[in-house]
Amino acid sequence: MAPILEINELRKSYGALDAVAGISLAVRPGECFGLLGPNGAGKTTTIRMLYGFTPRDSGSLKLFGLDIDSHLREIKARIGICQQEDSLDPDLSLRENLVGFARYFSIPRRDAEQRAEELLEFFALENRATDNVRILSGGLKRRLMLARALINGPELVILDEPTTGLDPQSRQLLWDKLAALKKQGLSILLTTHYMEEAERLCDRLVIVDHGKVLIEGVPRELIRREIGRDVLEIADPDPQIRAFLQQQNLPFEDLDKRLLVYLDNGDELFLKLTRDVRAEGCTLRPASLEDLFLKLTGRELRE
Amino acid sequence: MNWPMPSRFSRRTLRVWQRNFDVYRLNWKISFIPPLLEPVFYILAFGVGLAVMVGDFEVQGRTLGYTSFIAPALVAVAVMYNAFFETTYNSFVRMYYQKTFDALLATPLNLEEIILGELLWAATKGLIATLLMGLMLSLFGLFSYPGALLLPLLAVLGGLFFAALGMICTALVPTIEMFNLPIFLGITPMFLFSGTFFPLQNLPGWAQVVAQFLPLTHLVALVRGCALELWTPALWGSLLYLAVATLILVPLAIALMVRRIIN
Ligand SMILES: Nc1ncnc2c1ncn2[C@@H]1O[C@H](COP(=O)(O)OP(=O)(O)OP(=O)(O)O)[C@@H](O)[C@H]1O
Numbered sequence: 299m300a301p302i303l304e305i306n307e308l309r310k311s312y313g314a315l316d317a318v319a320g321i322s323l324a325v326r327p328g329e330c331f332g333l334l335g336p337n338g339a340g341k342t343t344t345i346r347m348l349y350g351f352t353p354r355d356s357g358s359l360k361l362f363g364l365d366i367d368s369h370l371r372e373i374k375a376r377i378g379i380c381q382q383e384d385s386l387d388p389d390l391s392l393r394e395n396l397v398g399f400a401r402y403f404s405i406p407r408r409d410a411e412q413r414a415e416e417l418l419e420f421f422a423l424e425n426r427a428t429d430n431v432r433i434l435s436g437g438l439k440r441r442l443m444l445a446r447a448l449i450n451g452p453e454l455v456i457l458d459e460p461t462t463g464l465d466p467q468s469r470q471l472l473w474d475k476l477a478a479l480k481k482q483g484l485s486i487l488l489t490t491h492y493m494e495e496a497e498r499l500c501d502r503l504v505i506v507d508h509g510k511v512l513i514e515g516v517p518r519e520l521i522r523r524e525i526g527r528d529v530l531e532i533a534d535p536d537p538q539i540r541a542f543l544q545q546q547n548l549p550f551e552d553l554d555k556r557l558l559v560y561l562d563n564g565d566e567l568f569l570k571l572t573r574d575v576r577a578e579g580c581t582l583r584p585a586s587l588e589d590l591f592l593k594l595t596g597r598e599l600r601e
Numbered sequence: 602m603n604w605p606m607p608s609r610f611s612r613r614t615l616r617v618w619q620r621n622f623d624v625y626r627l628n629w630k631i632s633f634i635p636p637l638l639e640p641v642f643y644i645l646a647f648g649v650g651l652a653v654m655v656g657d658f659e660v661q662g663r664t665l666g667y668t669s670f671i672a673p674a675l676v677a678v679a680v681m682y683n684a685f686f687e688t689t690y691n692s693f694v695r696m697y698y699q700k701t702f703d704a705l706l707a708t709p710l711n712l713e714e715i716i717l718g719e720l721l722w723a724a725t726k727g728l729i730a731t732l733l734m735g736l737m738l739s740l741f742g743l744f745s746y747p748g749a750l751l752l753p754l755l756a757v758l759g760g761l762f763f764a765a766l767g768m769i770c771t772a773l774v775p776t777i778e779m780f781n782l783p784i785f786l787g788i789t790p791m792f793l794f795s796g797t798f799f800p801l802q803n804l805p806g807w808a809q810v811v812a813q814f815l816p817l818t819h820l821v822a823l824v825r826g827c828a829l830e831l832w833t834p835a836l837w838g839s840l841l842y843l844a845v846a847t848l849i850l851v852p853l854a855i856a857l858m859v860r861r862i863i864n
């Protein structure tokens with residue numbers, strides 16, 4: 299199937315900084331595609347180029363098979379965007395925010411009101427419909443941002459950190475809602491810093507850093523290939539443990555206060571370690587996307 | 602910087618206007634009070650307190666009371682303030698703090714339409730003020746009809762001009778506090794020296810020449826000419842000045858805002 303979104307060798311520099319340095323990716327219809335990366339990796343810049351907010355330096359962008367330069371208006375009518383920063387109308391109520399936004403898409407008032415009601419209910423906001431947005435908590439604003447991104451019945455939604463700042467309850471709710479939307483055939487491009495979220499929602503993903511794609515693929519397959527099945531974590535390692543691991547001829551990541559051993563099957567080693575050397579501070583857990591993310595992008599802080 | 606092409610604009614521009622109108626409507630009762638009360642204050646202060654000291658004077662062979670002289674100027678000043686403050690402080694808040702333009706750019710609207718919608722809205726605020734103040738001043742019998750019926754048209758023209766001027770400031774200032782500068786150096790002197798509270802002829806020769814460059818001078822002249830039916834050929838010059846300046850400043854304001862926001 300032809301991709302719904304095709305990014306080819308996309309570039310954008312701010313002075314000497316290459317914010318986006320040649321990103322290519324394709325989102326297939328009906329899939330949830332993750333765009334992951336540390337702070338400043340270029341995710342938001344990439345997304346902003348997708349709706350013409352930031353002009354690109356080079357590369358090509360196609361949505362629904364249409365070139366963005368010649369079909370921007372048409373494309374924007376068919377996508378929904380939830381920006382990283384809240385851009386709601388603080389003077390208006392939740393309902394007015396949605397109905398008002400529908401006007402920009404030339405949706406008739408009747409349809410807009412009905413759609414707004416559906417979305418308020420879908421995101422469990424109906425009890426707050428007439429409240430002023432100014433008084434909403436951050437989590438509710440985020441939910442309303444998402445509802446607003448769906449007001450035009452888009453075929454593709456682009457979500458820039460939709461769950462940042464949400465409590466676990468709201469996050470669970472949004473995950474369910476996004477899964478439900480996906481089932482209805484909606485394509486999703488998602489950025490997030492929650493690896494659990496990406497693992498759970500994304501069919502495929504890329505990890506970017508310094509404006510470049512580091513890896514692309516299906517989350518489980520990537521973890522399996524790059525990390526293995528299990529991770530053995532050892533807190534406060536002593537020389538004895540280091541010696542043991544060296545003797546086993548096992549590669550491990552040394553974080554000084556913590557050792558990480560990536561294994562394809564850690565059961566046997568874990569038993570041996572806890573029985574013969576030391577039990578406390580040793581945990582065996584399944585490898586996760588977070589392990590892969592940290593391995594690829596390093597552990598130093600950004601920006 | 603690119604000059605905006607006419608093909609960039611569609612009827613959606615009015616949706617932006619409508620958004621601002623919706624927000625305005627929520628507080629219309631409060632918004633209506635200043636333009637209704639302000640002229641009353643001025644008339645009390647100037648008409649009762651000051652006019653007795655000034656006395657009547659002659660303009661183009663007609664004897665005018667001081668209150669009649671300043672009444673049209675109040676309307677012109679209100680157009681300037683309403684339009685200029687809308688596209689400076691209010692537009693800046695929408696652009697910078699509320700990210701409204703960011704939100705609108707995710708819809709089929711483009712930035713040129715958004716800015717033009719803002720300008721039209723600011724001009725509309727000048728128009729609303731003109732209608733309300735015009736009503737009050739007419740109740741005091743200070744305007745002549747049918748001449749004063751031209752005021753709404755002048756309000757739209759002057760409103761667009763000062764809206765564009767404000768938007769240019771918005772495109773150039775780094776922070777919202779910086780608006781103090783154009784207000785202190787431009788708007789306040791204009792408020793005082795544009796033939797608003799005394800005839801320009803009272804100024805020294807060189808200052809009269811400078812005053813001829815001030816846009817408010819021409820808006821005051823036009824509003825006074827129409828509201829008092831003091832027709833002179835010089836009014837055509839004022840109209841030409843404002844029309845040409847508006848035709849240049851509106852696209853310039855849009856171009857500068859596009860440059861500021863899209864980088
Ligand atoms: N308008 C701008 N002017 C200058 N530099 C910018 C601008 N916008 C972004 N940058 C820089 O480009 C880089 C990429 O920023 P971007 O916002 O795309 O990162 P991100 O991946 O979205 O990060 P985060 O996870 O923190 O949201 C950063 O170093 C940022 O400082």
Ligand SMILES: [Mg+2]
Nearest residue numbers: 341342343382
């Ligand atoms: Mg970002």
